[in-house]
Amino acid sequence: MKDFDKVWTHGRITVLNKNNEIEVLENSFLAIKNKKIVKIDKMENLSKFTSKESFNVENRLISTSLIDCHTHLVYAKSRANEFEKRLNGETYAKIAAAGGGIVSSIKGIRESSFDEIYESSEKRLICLIKEGVTCIEIKTGYGLDTKSEIKMLEVMKKLEDNYPIHIEKTFLGAHAVPNEYKNNADAYIDYICETMLDEVYNTGLIDAVDAYCEHLAFRVEQIKRVFEKAKSLGLRVKLHAEQFSSMGASTLACEYKALSVDHLEFTQEEDIKRMKESNTVAVLLPGAYYFLRETKMPAINLFRKYKVPIAIASDLNPGTSALCSMQLMMNMSAVIFSLSVNETFLAVTKHASQALGLQKSKGVLALGYDADFCIWDIDHIRDLVCSFRPTALHSSVYQGEKVNV
Numbered sequence: 001m002k003d004f005d006k007v008w009t010h011g012r013i014t015v016l017n018k019n020n021e022i023e024v025l026e027n028s029f030l031a032i033k034n035k036k037i038v039k040i041d042k043m044e045n046l047s048k049f050t051s052k053e054s055f056n057v058e059n060r061l062i063s064t065s066l067i068d069c070h071t072h073l074v075y076a077k078s079r080a081n082e083f084e085k086r087l088n089g090e091t092y093a094k095i096a097a098a099g100g101g102i103v104s105s106i107k108g109i110r111e112s113s114f115d116e117i118y119e120s121s122e123k124r125l126i127c128l129i130k131e132g133v134t135c136i137e138i139k140t141g142y143g144l145d146t147k148s149e150i151k152m153l154e155v156m157k158k159l160e161d162n163y164p165i166h167i168e169k170t171f172l173g174a175h176a177v178p179n180e181y182k183n184n185a186d187a188y189i190d191y192i193c194e195t196m197l198d199e200v201y202n203t204g205l206i207d208a209v210d211a212y213c214e215h216l217a218f219r220v221e222q223i224k225r226v227f228e229k230a231k232s233l234g235l236r237v238k239l240h241a242e243q244f245s246s247m248g249a250s251t252l253a254c255e256y257k258a259l260s261v262d263h264l265e266f267t268q269e270e271d272i273k274r275m276k277e278s279n280t281v282a283v284l285l286p287g288a289y290y291f292l293r294e295t296k297m298p299a300i301n302l303f304r305k306y307k308v309p310i311a312i313a314s315d316l317n318p319g320t321s322a323l324c325s326m327q328l329m330m331n332m333s334a335v336i337f338s339l340s341v342n343e344t345f346l347a348v349t350k351h352a353s354q355a356l357g358l359q360k361s362k363g364v365l366a367l368g369y370d371a372d373f374c375i376w377d378i379d380h381i382r383d384l385v386c387s388f389r390p391t392a393l394h395s396s397v398y399q400g401e402k403v404n405v
Contacts, residue, residue: 004031004038004051006400013040014063014381015365016350022342022381030062032371035400040365057375060394063345064365065134065372066326067352070262070283070313072172073128073138074121074152074159076108079318083291092292092320093216102176105142105318109152118155124316125159127324129405131390132374134165134398135353135362137313139210141172144188146196149173153205163405164398166372168356170238171200174211174218174226189222193229201233208259208357212240213249220252227256236357242266243288254278260311260355263288265296272299276306281355283311284347286332287321300337310343311351331388341382371400 013025029046031039039049082100086092095101109117128136138156143149153169160167173192181188200206209230211223217240227237237256241249243263250261250271261267261275262283275282282303288294303310312333315321323329326348333339333347353363361370375394378384384392396403 002052003033003049005033006053006055007031007046007049007051008055008057008062008375009046010043010059011057011062011375012059013365014061015040016346020342020346020350022345024061024380030365030373032400035371037365037367037369037371039367057394061376061378061380062365063374063376063381064349064363064369065374065396065398066132066348067135067356067363068128068133068314068316068326068348069137069260069311069352069355070285070315071136071138072141072315072317073124073136074117074140074155075105075142075318076112076117076120077105077318078322079104080322082319083322086292096216101319102142103179106144106148106176106178109142110145110148114151114155117151118158121155121159124324125163125165126405128314128316128326129163129165129396129403130393131325131327132376132393132396133326134372134396134403135168135356135358136165137168137170137356139170139172139175140200141175141210141212144173144175144178146199149196149200150203150205153200153203157205164401164403166362168207168358169205170208170210171197171206171235172210172212173197173200174223176212176217185218185222189218189225193225197226197229197233201235206235208236208238210238210240213247213252214240214243215245215247220248223249224252227252231256238262238355242271250275254280259357262313262315264298265289265294267299269299269302272302272306272308275308281309281311281351283313283355284333284337285313285315285321286329286336287323288315289336290332291321291323298337300339309351309354310339310347311355312339312344312347313352325388325390327384327390327392328388330385334385341385344385345381371397373397
């Protein structure tokens, strides 16, 4: 019997030391068995082992794959017309009040066929895979009725079935108030908690529950009802919070041991202390910050002070971050948020996996972890952060198999 199923040789392997700092192991090999990493060692020790297959990476850099832990990738139609309106001076809130924003995406999902939504979403997913992403989170939240939310989840399932990527599926029913419940958000929350979430849960397609707590969406007490329902079903929660104002939303999320709180421009120090206590990841979304020309910076130094894990994600969506690139997000996080190279790498790997509850299987190159990794035509991860160059990826591997898209 062979020791390994496959081995990648003559590589420069990016690992993390005990202080979570990047180290590069020169002239090394990485071996897998049963889709898991089983050995990382120097080339001089390879002769002690046997393998069914061997691949020479010719001194290229190997790292764990990228993870995009917050997206709205499944949608039907572009909202470039709203982008143009914002360029001409209109605010996001004004556009939303006029029937744009999330409401227009709801109309697109409800009126489009399954195949139309799938074909639109597929193109965006391929862009991310080609940049080295092998794990992604996708939210519902553009259907906002049971039938349409399930349609979105079924699109996600087909994408995962057809492409080399792991998809975490999040129910975001409390994303906005649909027109049929206009001026009656409480009644819509009743519908989520008494009908929709049960039916969506029964499909077996959701991994977590998210919500949007903001003055233009839902109040803290409304979100609490959704989280109570999620808790009763054994579902983990996460939250869009403190993007435009401070409402105590992060504190609520921490009471429910949320996997992550996302956006966070207006988060206060007390919120951050509670995130540390609840082991909740801070997910920053530089694409939305950039797209909306925000000026209120997330409290990066306070996250550092209290050692709250920072992840970053694309927030890929049609209205406020129509950007299909995690490599671009890495550069933006360094330039806009002043994350270091090390922080940026952790934010799209180890900390991103924690934001999805996958930290025991994904996000690092270590023994026992999934065989998901990238082979890069760069010298060091710093090159990936400094230079936005989509061709930097030589090849990637998902579950031990070469990715071909």
